[in-house]
Amino acid sequence: MAIKRVDEHVEIRSLGNVVLYREDLQGIARLMGELGGLEIRCAGFAATGPGDFDELPERLGEVCMSAGQGSAARLDVRLDRGAAALVLTEPDTRSYGIAFRIDEICAARRRGRFGWPFRQDGAHLINAYRRDRPSFFQRTRDDWITGSVMAAVGGVIGYFVNEIT
Numbered sequence: 001m002a003i004k005r006v007d008e009h010v011e012i013r014s015l016g017n018v019v020l021y022r023e024d025l026q027g028i029a030r031l032m033g034e035l036g037g038l039e040i041r042c043a044g045f046a047a048t049g050p051g052d053f054d055e056l057p058e059r060l061g062e063v064c065m066s067a068g069q070g071s072a073a074r075l076d077v078r079l080d081r082g083a084a085a086l087v088l089t090e091p092d093t094r095s096y097g098i099a100f101r102i103d104e105i106c107a108a109r110r111r112g113r114f115g116w117p118f119r120q121d122g123a124h125l126i127n128a129y130r131r132d133r134p135s136f137f138q139r140t141r142d143d144w145i146t147g148s149v150m151a152a153v154g155g156v157i158g159y160f161v162n163e164i165t
Contacts, residue, residue: 001067008089013099014121015077015084015106019131025063026050028104032067032075039066053127060125070094075099095099 020028026065029050039049042063045056059079068074073095076087084106086099126133137144 009091011088011091013086013088013103013124015079015086016110017091017121017123018039018079018084018106018109019111019124020079020109022053022127023129024105024109025053025125025127028077028102029053029065031101032065032077034098035067035069035075035095037067037069038066042132056111056127060127063123064126077102079125081122081124084123090103095137098139104108 004088028052028113029038029040032148033050038048040049040052040063043057047053047056063077063079065077068089072090073092074089075095075098076089078085078087086102088095088099091099
């Protein structure tokens, strides 16, 4: 008598605490599209291709991507503030390869936990190209210059007040 599996084999992988930009979301969608039947759901919208991210709002609360057809391998990616997970259903070699490449995309955008053991994994989604988003130091450059000048002036004034008294 042959033995066959009656339950679906499901693997759930955490993608970590990530910040994903439009090019990352499009890359993940492009990879998942290789399985066929790509569905993207986010912010009350439904899409079927990686290029559809251009029409979505910049701030995305939750993105769910599903790919796969019939009873073959299926991939689901859920990205939101509380979770960033990849679900493989009936995985085969191809879906394992796609999952590995998705994990590589997320690994490049992982944020450290900074010693906070209670912080859960999740995704911060920015539907804009990274090159269009200024870095922290570019956004706060004026504040750094002002702070540095004020510290120097305060140091000089403090020195002279100390010399007088």
